[in-house]
Structure formats: C-alpha cells, structure tokens
Amino acid sequence: MNRAITYEPEERIFHIAGKTFSYILQIYREGYLAHIHWGRKIRSYNGTKGLRFMDRGFSPNPDPEDRTFSLDTLPQEYPAYGNTDFRVPAFRVEFPDGSTVTDLRYKGHAIFAGKKALEGLPALYAEEGDHVETLEVTMEDTLLPLRVVLSYTVFKDHDVLTRSARIVNGSGETLKLLDALSVNVDFRKDGFDMLQFSGAHIRERHLVRRSLEMGQTSIESRRGASSHQQNPFLVLVEKGTTETQGEAYGINLVYSGNFIGQAEVDQFHTTRVSMGINPFEFSWMLEPGEAFQTPEAVLAYSGEGLGALSRTLHKAYRQRLARGRFRDKERPVLVNNWEATYFDFDQEKIYEIAKMAASTGIELMVLDDGWFGKRDDDRRALGDWTVNGEKLQGGLDALARRVRDEGVQFGLWFEPEMVSEDSDLYRDHPDWCIHVPSRNRSTGRSQLVLDLTRKEVRENVVEQVRRILAGAPITYVKWDMNRHMTEVHSLSQPPDRQKETAHRYMLGLYEMMEVLTGEFPHILFESCSGGGGRFDPGMLHYMPQTWTSDDTDAVERLKIQYGTSMAYPAVSMGAHVSEVPNHQVHRTTSMKMRGDVAMAGNLGYELDITKSSEADLEAIREQVSFYKGIRGLVQFGDLYRLASPFEGNETAWMFVSEDKRAACVFWYKVLGAPQEPFRNLRLEGLEEGADYTVTASGGEMPPLRAGGDELMGVGIPLPMLEGDFKSCAFLLEAKA
Known part of the structure; x- marks a missing residue:
C-alpha cells in the first residue's frame, strides 16, 4: 500500500x-510550520512553490x-x-501576567495508520x-512548555482530510x-468567491455567493447552536467555478455550537481561511497538565x-460520520401528526x-x-x-402496540x-436552567434551556x-x-x-446523545431544531438524519x-408532504410536486x-410505492445538481447508482409562462457507453432509449406542463 503521508527530512516537507x-x-x-499547497494532486513536490520573502514595510521581523x-507574510x-503577524489568529492564550504573545515552533511529529x-x-x-x-505535528512555545x-487525518478512500488541534498546558x-x-x-x-449557506428559521441554508475583497468576510453563530441563520460550512471557489468545472475548497466543522468561519484577504493579496469555535464570549481555563481538544x-x-x-462529502458523511445499524439501512416512509393535529389529539386519533x-x-x-405532562x-x-x-388513556405501550399490529x-x-x-x-429545580441569577430569565416559545453542563441535570433527563x-x-x-441560548451562565461554574458554558453545554449534550443512542441501537434518531437549526456534522455523528426545515412548502423546499x-447527503434530509x-x-x-420534492430526501407525510x-x-x-x-x-446514490432554484424558475437534480446502471431524475417548474420553448435537460454521471431506457413516472412523455453519451450531451426532452408548480420524475435503467 502506498503511503498517504510522507515526510522528506532533508527538505522538512510533509506531503499528505x-x-x-x-x-x-x-x-x-x-x-x-508553513503551508505550501492544498489543491490538485501532485506526484511529488520539488520546490515549485517555495517560500519567497522580501522586505515589506510595516511587517515586523522576528529576526x-x-x-x-516576517510572520505577517508567512503562510502559516x-x-x-x-508575534509579527497582524492577521486573524487561530490560537491565542493569556498568561498569568496578562500577556497574549506566543511563539510556536516545531517540536516533533508522528505518522501512523488509523485515527484517534x-x-x-x-x-x-x-x-x-x-x-x-x-x-x-507537535508545536511548542519558545518560552513556556x-x-x-x-x-491531520487523510481518508484516502473517501478523499477527505480532517484537522483538529489539541492544546496542552505543560x-x-x-x-x-x-x-x-x-x-x-x-x-x-486571492480572487476567490466564498459560498455560504445562510437564512432563517423556515428559510435555512440558502446559497449565498460573494466575492472576497480585501478585509475580512465571516459567517458565525453566537446562539449556542450552529443555527438556522448560518451553517458551519463554507466553500472557496475560483472565479467561474460551476457545478461541473473549476476548483473548490470546502471546510465543514463537526460541531453543533457557536462557531466562526472566516476568510481574510490581506494587503499582499493572500487569503487566510479558518474555522472553529467562535471566540466571541469564549475562554477556557487550562490548568497545569490539562488539554483542550478543538472540534474536528x-x-x-x-x-x-x-x-x-x-x-x-456525501460519501464520507454517509459512511464515516454516521454510525449504527441505520447507517447503511434504507429509512422508513413516515407520517407525523404535527401539522395534522398539533396539540389536539387523543389515542384514537393517532391510531x-x-x-x-x-x-x-x-x-x-x-x-x-403534546403526548406528555399537561402539554396542551x-x-x-x-x-x-x-x-x-x-x-x-391506555399509555404509550398500548398505543404503540396497536399501531404496530397494523x-x-x-x-x-x-x-x-x-x-x-x-x-x-x-418548580422542583428552578436553578437547573441556564440563567443569570440576578437577571430576568427571557423565554423563547415559553421555554428555557436546561443547563447540560451539570451532571445532575443530564442524568435526570437521560433517565426520564x-x-x-x-x-x-x-x-x-x-x-x-426550539430555543437558542440567552443569559448564558451556569451555576456549576x-x-x-x-x-466555558456554551462549549461545556455541547459536551454535555454529546454525552447524553452518546448514552441514549448507544443504549437504544434499534431506534432511528432524527435530530431537529425548529427544523434545520442544528443541521451540522456534529449532530449527524449521533443521529443519521435531520428534519431539514419546519417549512414544508414544496417551492421553498427546493432552495432549502x-x-x-x-x-449533506440526501439520506440525512427529512422531507415531508x-x-x-x-x-x-x-x-x-x-x-x-409536493411528493416529487419530498422524494428527494427521506420521504414522509405531515397531514x-x-x-x-x-x-x-x-x-x-x-x-x-x-x-x-x-x-x-436517493438515499445512497450519487447526487448531481442539474439546475439551480437560485438561478431561475426551474430546479433539477438526479441520483445515480454506484454502478451507473440506474438513475432517477427530478425536474421542477415553479411558475408557468406563455409560449414556453421546447427544451432538453442534460444529465450527468451516467456511463457514456451504456444504453438507457428513460421513463417518466407519471406518463408525462413516452419512454425513450438513448446512450449515456447522448443523454449527457444532448439531454432528455422536457414535457410541456401547463400551469404553476409542476414536476416530473424520470427513471433510467441501463439495458443488459
């Protein structure tokens, strides 16, 4: 097996x-420790991108x-x-004397198989x-231990790299x-565009693309959750990059709390991009001998x-982020009573x-x-x-068994x-919520956040x-x-x-999820936060799917x-009619149309x-059926996006099997228009030399047979569907 990570001691080069x-x-x-290259794979590095320096005014010199x-011009x-770098730092520590200057230097390294x-x-x-x-790679300050x-871990089969840092007070x-x-x-x-995924409750993860200009561009959450408003994911792309061409660099944080992702273009037209726990209202007391682990x-x-x-990313998240028996198992079609009844139901209605x-x-x-307590x-x-x-009246067990008997x-x-x-x-434990004792306790949805930094709180909830x-x-x-954090304060600290409260909360939450998902491996857990307010890789590690948004409108769901x-892969998205x-x-x-949109995720009904x-x-x-x-x-195939709802009246995407012998295409039109032209939809991901039978699921057009090269080069003719809110699904099967 060829090594994925090599070290050249003479040049002191690491190649991942x-x-x-x-x-x-x-x-x-x-x-x-300098950064040389991240991008297109090369067989070996021979100094073509060697570090170069010159006297730059107002960039101070360590020597x-x-x-x-100057560190101000070193790609770090x-x-x-x-210590001479004026750009945004990744690391900052305050010493007992109040100073915050550190000078990290290479101390040693280890390369090993597997991942801790x-x-x-x-x-x-x-x-x-x-x-x-x-x-x-171990770095150490020149003054203190x-x-x-x-x-750095490379998953060569999945083609992703993970990074994290462990800070040790010696x-x-x-x-x-x-x-x-x-x-x-x-x-x-420089010259990048940045893609971010922003919105609001019931309008999550809309694609926003903007040019990086000189200065700092950032996305962040200060809400105690990854949030509906921003997602801990960004992509830097070269100008002109599209779905099918150009270079793209994606960074996604495996974390569900406060985060920041930022890109800074400096005076010399270099670009620094970083991501991690949001430093806003964050600090951590590091006792002698203790370590702090950053998220991945x-x-x-x-x-x-x-x-x-x-x-x-989809393949890596399906296979090496999600866990448990449902990781590779098809997810059930469900019906949820929320929009059908809200709080007004009894056991007979549910049955x-x-x-x-x-x-x-x-x-x-x-x-x-609404099934618990006095919840009306x-x-x-x-x-x-x-x-x-x-x-x-008969309890959950009796109801569940009646349902199961059906x-x-x-x-x-x-x-x-x-x-x-x-x-x-x-009433029994008014101090168990996150609050500042001397101040008002603001509520959201008439509720408060339990203080999961406290062991007794976690144990009580887990036991219930x-x-x-x-x-x-x-x-x-x-x-x-369904509530973000305010008055962030813990009586336990x-x-x-x-x-430390916001991060300790997340550690407590992850602990609870680890316990409950481990004790009940036969249960499929789906995470939710007012829909998509915590749709992030951290949650997908414990719960392999997420309720994508509280907005179930088919048109809005196209963008979401x-x-x-x-x-995030389709198998992680809950989608309901x-x-x-x-x-x-x-x-x-x-x-x-409602069905065709929902079928592009984990299909369910909410009526x-x-x-x-x-x-x-x-x-x-x-x-x-x-x-x-x-x-x-849909749940385990390769996704190809064919037409963007952010760019026009139509949306299209398709799912292709791993062997490229089968595919399903969904096409959606929002508004009708007069005198519409005849058009074809070009497909992707097929085997060029294979011949496919294409069938419209609703009979909107007669079946056709064409080669993969023709379907990708010319496309399939789209039906003329009159009116607003139209859709069509096509099945493709390769002939034996």
Missing part, C-alpha cells in the same frame, strides 16, 4: 495525498538581522497572535480495511485559552466543480392516522409534541416526560434540552427519556430543540469559567434542499391522512 488532492506543509527556518522575514498552518477518537467530541472514524493515515498538537500555571480554532489555511493568492474540521477539494465536492397510513404503504407513525399548548410541561393520561412502526417526539416554567421539573424508550416498542425518536445538499394551503407560506401546490380525499390517498399510495422503488438510489 488523497485520491485527488495534495496537502503540503514545510518546517521552515527555526521551526515555523532583527533579516528584514525580509496554525498562526498565533502578537476525539475525547467527548463527534468526528469521522476509520473502519478496518480503510486506507487512513494520521500526521500529528505550552504545546499544540496539530492532527506549565505549572493556569492559562486562559482565548482562541482555539480547528483549521487554518493560508492561500498565497473536514476539508474537501474538487478540481471538477461543486458537484464533485458535494459527492465527496386512526396510523391505520389509514398502513393502507397507503407508509411504514412509521410518529407522535409529535407550547407554554407548559417541557421537562415532564411522563405520559399524558388524558390523551393517551403493520406500522411507532415513533415519538422529545425536546430533552428544554424546560417550561410551567412544569413540575422547573430512558424510561419512556424502554417502556414501549418505539423504533424512531425525533429529538427537537465559578466566575472565571463562565465563558438544494443548499443543504452542498455538504404536508397539507395545502401550506401552513408556513399559505401556498397551494399540487400533490404531485391528516384520515381527512384526505380518495384522489389524494391514491396519489399517496402511488408516491410511496414509487419511492420504495427508488429509495436506495
């Missing part, structure tokens, strides 16, 4: 090689005898603050037979960590456009929904909010995870991180959830979180550690799902199926 990329570092001069060398791997787990944090993992190698261990004094980012890359050029960042490169970058669902082929009934609205009972006996699995909604002021838990899950045949859990797909007029935007779309017309019931039966036939393609 994926399938399509090279990542090269160099130990320069007296131990400075008074050499006015050409993990830049610190205060990150203590208490989600991360990509290696399995037996993987070609995975790790480089650890403060070490930073930079970790001194005898307590240090205060102020900045601890996970990744920094210094490009010796995933780096992916494509020289063939954004589509190839996405497919690289009737499940019974009707069974007649359509739906496989899972999910009981959403969203103002009370969070934290009281006991069955509401007035609604469910041939349908049973799932349940929780919001374990929250507490209502009107709850027994809050454990008791419910063990007491009924439950096979699915939707784990929700002394004053000088209060800025398109943007989400830039980093809901009632019309839609409850979020009050738009009326066809059952056909009162007992009140559906016979025509709608028949449409649901047809959709469920069709989806079960393509489910493996």
Whole structure:
C-alpha cells in the first residue's frame, strides 16, 4: 500500500495525498510550520512553490538581522497572535501576567495508520480495511512548555482530510485559552468567491455567493447552536467555478455550537481561511497538565466543480460520520401528526392516522409534541416526560402496540434540552436552567434551556427519556430543540469559567446523545431544531438524519434542499408532504410536486391522512410505492445538481447508482409562462457507453432509449406542463 503521508527530512516537507488532492506543509527556518499547497494532486513536490520573502514595510521581523522575514507574510498552518503577524489568529492564550504573545515552533511529529477518537467530541472514524493515515505535528512555545498538537487525518478512500488541534498546558500555571480554532489555511493568492449557506428559521441554508475583497468576510453563530441563520460550512471557489468545472475548497466543522468561519484577504493579496469555535464570549481555563481538544474540521477539494465536492462529502458523511445499524439501512416512509393535529389529539386519533397510513404503504407513525405532562399548548410541561393520561388513556405501550399490529412502526417526539416554567421539573429545580441569577430569565416559545453542563441535570433527563424508550416498542425518536441560548451562565461554574458554558453545554449534550443512542441501537434518531437549526456534522455523528426545515412548502423546499445538499447527503434530509394551503407560506401546490420534492430526501407525510380525499390517498399510495422503488438510489446514490432554484424558475437534480446502471431524475417548474420553448435537460454521471431506457413516472412523455453519451450531451426532452408548480420524475435503467 502506498503511503498517504510522507515526510522528506532533508527538505522538512510533509506531503499528505488523497485520491485527488495534495496537502503540503514545510518546517521552515527555526521551526515555523508553513503551508505550501492544498489543491490538485501532485506526484511529488520539488520546490515549485517555495517560500519567497522580501522586505515589506510595516511587517515586523522576528529576526532583527533579516528584514525580509516576517510572520505577517508567512503562510502559516496554525498562526498565533502578537508575534509579527497582524492577521486573524487561530490560537491565542493569556498568561498569568496578562500577556497574549506566543511563539510556536516545531517540536516533533508522528505518522501512523488509523485515527484517534476525539475525547467527548463527534468526528469521522476509520473502519478496518480503510486506507487512513494520521500526521500529528507537535508545536511548542519558545518560552513556556505550552504545546499544540496539530492532527491531520487523510481518508484516502473517501478523499477527505480532517484537522483538529489539541492544546496542552505543560506549565505549572493556569492559562486562559482565548482562541482555539480547528483549521487554518493560508492561500498565497486571492480572487476567490466564498459560498455560504445562510437564512432563517423556515428559510435555512440558502446559497449565498460573494466575492472576497480585501478585509475580512465571516459567517458565525453566537446562539449556542450552529443555527438556522448560518451553517458551519463554507466553500472557496475560483472565479467561474460551476457545478461541473473549476476548483473548490470546502471546510465543514463537526460541531453543533457557536462557531466562526472566516476568510481574510490581506494587503499582499493572500487569503487566510479558518474555522472553529467562535471566540466571541469564549475562554477556557487550562490548568497545569490539562488539554483542550478543538472540534474536528473536514476539508474537501474538487478540481471538477461543486458537484464533485458535494459527492465527496456525501460519501464520507454517509459512511464515516454516521454510525449504527441505520447507517447503511434504507429509512422508513413516515407520517407525523404535527401539522395534522398539533396539540389536539387523543389515542384514537393517532391510531386512526396510523391505520389509514398502513393502507397507503407508509411504514412509521410518529407522535409529535403534546403526548406528555399537561402539554396542551407550547407554554407548559417541557421537562415532564411522563405520559399524558388524558390523551393517551391506555399509555404509550398500548398505543404503540396497536399501531404496530397494523403493520406500522411507532415513533415519538422529545425536546430533552428544554424546560417550561410551567412544569413540575422547573418548580422542583428552578436553578437547573441556564440563567443569570440576578437577571430576568427571557423565554423563547415559553421555554428555557436546561443547563447540560451539570451532571445532575443530564442524568435526570437521560433517565426520564430512558424510561419512556424502554417502556414501549418505539423504533424512531425525533429529538427537537426550539430555543437558542440567552443569559448564558451556569451555576456549576465559578466566575472565571463562565465563558466555558456554551462549549461545556455541547459536551454535555454529546454525552447524553452518546448514552441514549448507544443504549437504544434499534431506534432511528432524527435530530431537529425548529427544523434545520442544528443541521451540522456534529449532530449527524449521533443521529443519521435531520428534519431539514419546519417549512414544508414544496417551492421553498427546493432552495432549502438544494443548499443543504452542498455538504449533506440526501439520506440525512427529512422531507415531508404536508397539507395545502401550506401552513408556513399559505401556498397551494399540487400533490404531485409536493411528493416529487419530498422524494428527494427521506420521504414522509405531515397531514391528516384520515381527512384526505380518495384522489389524494391514491396519489399517496402511488408516491410511496414509487419511492420504495427508488429509495436506495436517493438515499445512497450519487447526487448531481442539474439546475439551480437560485438561478431561475426551474430546479433539477438526479441520483445515480454506484454502478451507473440506474438513475432517477427530478425536474421542477415553479411558475408557468406563455409560449414556453421546447427544451432538453442534460444529465450527468451516467456511463457514456451504456444504453438507457428513460421513463417518466407519471406518463408525462413516452419512454425513450438513448446512450449515456447522448443523454449527457444532448439531454432528455422536457414535457410541456401547463400551469404553476409542476414536476416530473424520470427513471433510467441501463439495458443488459
């Protein structure tokens, strides 16, 4: 097996090689760790991108005898603050004397097969037979025994690189960590565009592309969660990069809390990009001998456009981020009662929904909010995870068994991180929420955030959830979180550690998820935060799918799902058909389009199926049957985006099997127009020499036969569908 990581001692060069990329570092001069190259793979590095310097005014010099060398112009791997580099640092620590100057130099390195787990944090993992190698570079301050261990792991089979840093206090004094980012890359050029994925609740992960100009461009969350507003993912692209051509550099943080991603173009037209825990309101007291582990960042490169970058991330996340028995298993078609009943239901209503669902082929009934405590609205009972006996007179176990007897699995909604002021838990433990004792406790959705930094709080919640899950045949859990953090303060921490609260919360949450998902491996967990407010790799490590957005409108979902797909695979996206007029935007779309949009993720329904017309019931039966036939393609195939909803009236994407013998294409048109032209849709990802049969699922056009080269070079003719909100699905099968 060829080594993926090599070290050339004479030149002091590290070369990390994926399938399509090279990542090269160099130990320069007296131990400075410099970044040489990240991009297109090269066989070997022979100095073509050697470091060059000149006397630059106002860039100070560490060595008074050499006015050409300055850290201000050195492309660094993990830049610190205060020692001649004025750009944004990745690392900053405050010493007992109040100074924040560090001088990290190379101390040693190790190269080994496999990958170490990150203590208490989600991360990509290696399995037996993987070609995975790790480089650890140890840097140490020149004054104090403060070490930073930079970790680089290449997953050669999956073509991604992961990075993180472990900061170790080897001194005898307590240090205060102020900045601890996970990744920094210094490009010796500018001219990039930056792609970010921004929005709001019910408008998540819209694609935003902007040119990087001189100065700093950033995305961040200060909400205690990765957030609806920004996603911990960014892509730098060369000008002109499209889905199918050009260079793209993606960075995604495996973390669910406060983060920052930033790009800085400096005076010399170089670009520094970095990502990690947001330094805003963050610090960490590092006692003698203690270490701080940063979250992991995933780096992916494509020289063939954004589509190839996405497919690289999708495969890595499906196979080496998600875990458990559902990782490689097709996900069930479900019906959720939320938009059907909200809080107004009883056990007979839920049973009737499940019974009707069974007649359509739906496989899972999910009981959403309102089944516990005295929960008749969203103002009370969070934290009281006991069955509401007035609604469910026979209890959860009896209801779940009745549902199961109809041939349908049973799932349940929780919001374990929250507490209502009107709850027994809050009345018994009013100090268990995150709050500042002397100040007002602001609420969101009439609820407060439980302080998961405290062991007793975590244990109480875990025990309540454990008791419910063990007491009924439950096979699915939707784990929700509907409030961001304010008044961030914990009674478990002394004053000088209060800025650790947000990160300690995440460590506590990850611990709870590790325990519960480990104890109930037969349960499919889906994460949620008002829909897509915590759609990030950290959550996908514990829960292999996420409710993509509370917005179920088919038109809005085109942009949401398109943007989400830039980093996250279709199998991670919960997507439901809901009632019309839609409850979020009050738009009326066809059952056909709603189904075609939802089938591009994990298909579900969120409507009162007992009140559906016979025509709608028949449409649901047809959709469920069709989806079960393509489910493996959608959930585990390669995704190709063909037309962007951010660029026009139409959207299209397709899923292709690994052997390229089968594919499914979805095409959507939002608004009708007069005198529309006849057009073809060019496909991608097929085998050029294979011949395919193309069939429209709804009979919108007669079947055709064509070669893969023709379908990609010329395309398939699109049907002329009159009116607004139209869609079509095409099945492709290669002839034997």
